[in-house]
Amino acid sequence: MTKYIIRRLLGIIPTLLVIITISFFIIRVAPGGPFDGERALPEVVKRNIEAKYHMNDPLIVQYGRYMFDVLRGDLGPSYRYKDHDVNFYIFQSLPNSMILGAIAISLSIIFGITSGMLAAVKQNTWVDYLSMALAVVGISVPLFVIGPVLQYIFAMRLGWFPTSGWFRSGDGWKTIVLPALTLAFADFATIARLTRSSMLETLRSDYIRTAKAKGMKPSAIIFKHSMKGAMLPIVSYLGPAFAGIITGSVVVETVFRIPGLGRFFVQSSFNRDYTLIVGVVIVYSVILVIMNFLVDIVYSLLDPRITYK
Amino acid sequence: MTNATSPDTYKRLLEVKGLQTYFKTDAGIVKAVDGISFTLNKGETLGIVGESGSGKSVTNLSIMRLIPSPPGKIVGGEVLFEGKDILKLSESELRHLRGNDISMIFQDPMTSLNPFLRISTQMIETIRLHKTMSRKEALAKSIEMLKLVGIPAAEERIHSYPHQFSGGMRQRVMIAMALSCEAKILIADEPTTALDVTIQAQILELIQELSKKLDTAVILITHDLGVVAGMCDTVCVMYAGKIVEKAKTDDLYAKPSHPYTFGLIQSVPRLDKAHDGKLFSIEGQPPNVIDLPPCCPFHPRCHKAMDICRTKYPPTKDLGNGHEVSCWLFIDEKEHSHE
Incomplete structure (x- = not known):
């Protein structure tokens, strides 16, 4: 097991190198560059800027220089935001996204698993219908609708929470509630549906029939005999979902004006801000690769049939 | 026998009377089990045979x-266990009965044990559900049971997970678990169907040997008449949700009365009989039990079918010595017109 963990951790390095390389070249295939704007720059000015950022060197030389910097932990200067480098923007915004994402995913896990389990155990009753109706809403209604609706009800009408602002003085933790609920909604829906179907499948399995034939109580059958098996699909869903949610959501960050990482995913692409794009891609990939690794570990803890050598 | 007036009540462990289990489907009502009755005595082994879909398993799950x-x-219907109707028990009384008085082993040992829990966990929990025992005592009892069913190195192997056991070993574990609370009845639902032939014999011998040793009555569900001949005292033959013939095993083989039973026995390949290279089979398919009309369900496949078979289900006729058959061949005209 220890050997397996070490091997997997070492395996992350080449994965990341490949990801960085691919994204480095793909962005440069896209037409336009970081200094092309609505108004074309004078030829001389543009050449000077490009020379300053070494953009006239052959691509392979640029790549070599960039890789060298990345390996030292320097993601380079942003081509668009001139005040700071990419490292600064990421380290300033990532914690906000992580806090929000962690709260949101916890909420969706708690409510998703609970309502999914209830729906499965009370199949074809109003409990089932209610939680699956909620799940359909969560899956089909986009976040940019849910967000403003929550703002309207809980901020404007009831005045319980502020509409936006991230930890602004006076409001503190209250600012986090509405964006976290909004962000939690989509994953809640998916987790609830996954839990329900996987729980139903487990409850129909032969070994649950055995447990019933032994005279076990329904509660023991659900928690002791069904939970582990039913959780497997949810665990594999949670890996990528967790990586996605803690790296921020552009919609929620825009609706609630949160200085998170999510907006950079979109903005940096529009701006052709090469270094920032690769920077956020690296952050996302690192988190995703680690999450997938954790999922595999949790899997082996849950299911004794899975062993790693 | 002390109770001379009614020796039967003394011996009777389980009485099934007119049991009916229906399934509602989109296509109609499936009468999986339709009014069957049988009695299981103490220490007796009862076989229930029939084709797939004849209602054997549903009977026992019921x-x-x-x-x-x-x-x-x-x-x-009624299912009387020691005189008490199981169908009227409360949920908690029912849980007390399951695994304690009546226990079950299933067809597929590969999926019948929980793959996520250790054998020890699953066995200890069964014992502690029904007996006041400490964890340690229950573990000791479990190990003893595993030894009894012939698991080598039971002390260590009990801490394994099911996937570390072969199919035959898992079925042994299931048997050990089922008998760990000294159940009075063991229901074995095709316990050897999923196992290969060499293991089948071992498992059946084990069931036979342990039921004798622990004085457990056994209901053995199977479609293998060879198995029945070797193990059972009494046999019920099921067809389309009904028991068509019921007899002591020897009587059934000596004098199969229902044309279906006769066909079944004919279709068992025999080494000691010459045949012309073809195996006997009953023509046709088992009937669709959805919305079955009131007739003998076997009549389309029966060589001796008469007009009445197509319109009315035959009453049960007692041929003596507990040999009962439901077939118009045995009802004489007078009796019928008298009804």
Whole structure:
């Protein structure tokens, strides 16, 4: 097991190198560059800027220089935001996204698993219908609708929470509630549906029939005999979902004006801000690769049939 | 026998009377079990044979009230265990009965044990559900049971997970678990169907040997008449949700009365009889039990079918010595017109 963990951790390095390389070249295939704007720059000015950022060197030389910097932990200067480098923007915004994402995913896990389990155990009753109706809403209604609706009800009408602002003085933790609920909604829906179907499948399995034939109580059958098996699909869903949610959501960050990482995913692409794009891609990939690794570990803890050598 | 007036009540462990279990489906009502009755005495081994879909398993799941509902429902009849109707028990009384008085082993040992829990966990929990024992005592008892069913190195192997056991070993574990609370009845639902032939004999011998040793009555569900001949005292032959013939095993083989039973026995390949290279089979398919008309369900496949077979289900006729058959061949005209 220890050997397996070490091997997997070492395996992350080449994965990341490949990801960085691919994204480095793909962005440069896209037409336009970081200094092309609505108004074309004078030829001389543009050449000077490009020379300053070494953009006239052959691509392979640029790549070599960039890789060298990345390996030292320097993601380079942003081509668009001139005040700071990419490292600064990421380290300033990532914690906000992580806090929000962690709260949101916890909420969706708690409510998703609970309502999914209830729906499965009370199949074809109003409990089932209610939680699956909620799940359909969560899956089909986009976040940019849910967000403003929550703002309207809980901020404007009831005045319980502020509409936006991230930890602004006076409001503190209250600012986090509405964006976290909004962000939690989509994953809640998916987790609830996954839990329900996987729980139903487990409850129909032969070994649950055995447990019933032994005279076990329904509660023991659900928690002791069904939970582990039913959780497997949810665990594999949670890996990528967790990586996605803690790296921020552009919609929620825009609706609630949160200085998170999510907006950079979109903005940096529009701006052709090469270094920032690769920077956020690296952050996302690192988190995703680690999450997938954790999922595999949790899997082996849950299911004794899975062993790693 | 002390109770000379009614020796039967003394011996009777389980009495099924007119049990009916129906399934509601989109296509109609499936009468999976339709009014069957039989008695199981102490220490007796009863065989239930029939084709797939004849209602063997549903019968036994009904006895344990393990029919998935919906769509299944026990709509009529009584299942008396030591005189008490199981169908009227409360949920908690039922849980006390399951695994304690009546226990079950299933067809597929590969999926019948929980793959996520250790054998020890699953065995200890069964014992502690029904006996006041400490964890340690229950573990000791479990190890003893595993030794009894012939698991080598039981002390260590009990801490394994099911996937570390072979199919035959898992079925042994299931048997050990089922008998760990000294159940009075063991229901074995095709316990060897999923195992290969060499293991089958071992498992059946084990069931036979342990039931003698622990004085457990056995209901053996199978479609293998060879198995029945070797193990059972009494046999019920089921067809389309009904028991068509019931007899002591020897009588059944000596004098199979229902044309279906006769066909079944004919279709067992025999080494000691010459044949012309072809195996006997009953023509046709088992009937669709959805919305079955009131007739003998076997008549389309029966060589001796008469007009009445197509319109009315035959009453049960006692041929003596507990040999009962439901077939018009045995009802004489007078009796019929008298009805």
